[in-house]
Amino acid sequence: MFFQEVTPDTSGYMIAGYAVTFIVMALYVASIYIRNRNLIQDMTMLEEMDRAAAPVEVRQPKKSPAKPTGNNKLAKPVTKRSRKK
C-alpha cells in the first residue's frame, strides 16, 4: 500500500474501529448501571431482613399516677384526727 498512487478506500475499517469503540464503551456503561441497580435491590432486601430480625420491643403500659392505697400510710390524707395522734 506504500507504493500506490491513489488513496485506498479503507473507510470500512474506520467504521469497524469506531463501532468497536462505541459498542465496548456502551457495554461497560451498561454493566456499571446493571450492577448498581442489582446492588441497590440487594441492599433494600437486606435492610428489610435486618429490620425483621431485630428484637421486637415489648411495650410497657404507661404508669398512671400512684393512687393512695390502704397500706401506704404516707398517702393517707392528713386530717385533724391524724394530727392529734
Added chain:
Amino acid sequence: MQSKPLALKILDVVSIIVLGISTYLALVFAPKELVMGDVQRVFYFHIGTAWTALLGFILAALFSVVYLITKNLRWDRLQVAAIEVSLVFFLITIALGSIWARPAWNTWWTWDPRLTTAAVTELIYIAYFMLRQGIDEPEKRARFGAVYALVGGISAPITFFAIRLFRTIHPVVISGSNAAAQGSFNMTPDMLTTFFFALFTFTVIFIDLFWNRIRLGDLQDKVEQLKLKVSI
C-alpha cells in the same frame, strides 16, 4: 444509597458532549491521510484510550502502595476501579490497533514488541480479577491484589517504551521515530488539534467512569457488610 452528586451528573453530560465533539473532529474535521486513507482516523481514539489506560494502570500501582502502607480498604476500592476502567480502555486500544494493522501491515496481528507487551499487559490485568475472585477474605484479597497490581504496574511503562527501546514496525508518531516502522505519518495542524482534543476527551471519560466505578465499589462494600450483619 446516596443519590448521584451534581458534579458527577454534570461530568456524565460533559463526557457525552466531548465524545461527540471528538468524534466529529476525527471523522469530519481532520484531513484524510493520503497513504492510508480513512482508517488513519482510528488513530485519535487509539492513542486517547491507550494514554488513559496506561495512566490508570500506573495510578492503580500507586493506590496499591498507599493501601499497603495504610491498610485502608478505601484504597483497594480505588485500585480496583482504576484497573477495571483501564482494562476496558486498553481492550479498545488493542482492537483499534488490530483494525488499523489489517490495511496498513496486511495482517490483523503480529508478534511485534509493542503488540506483545500490550497483549501481556491486558492479560496480566484480566488475571488480576481472576485472582481477586478466588479470595473471600476482604483483607487478604486486598493485600494480594495490591501486591499483584504493584508488580503488574511495571508492564505499563514497558508497553509505552517498547517502541522506543526495541526494533519494531509499530510507528512512533509522538516525539520519536523508528526506522523499521510501517505506517508512520506526519500530523498537520488540524490533525494535531483533533489528536489533543481526543486525549482530553478520553481523560474526561476516564475520570467520569472511574468516579462511577468508585461509587459502585462503595455500594458493594455496604452490601457485603449488611450481608455479614444479617447472617450473624
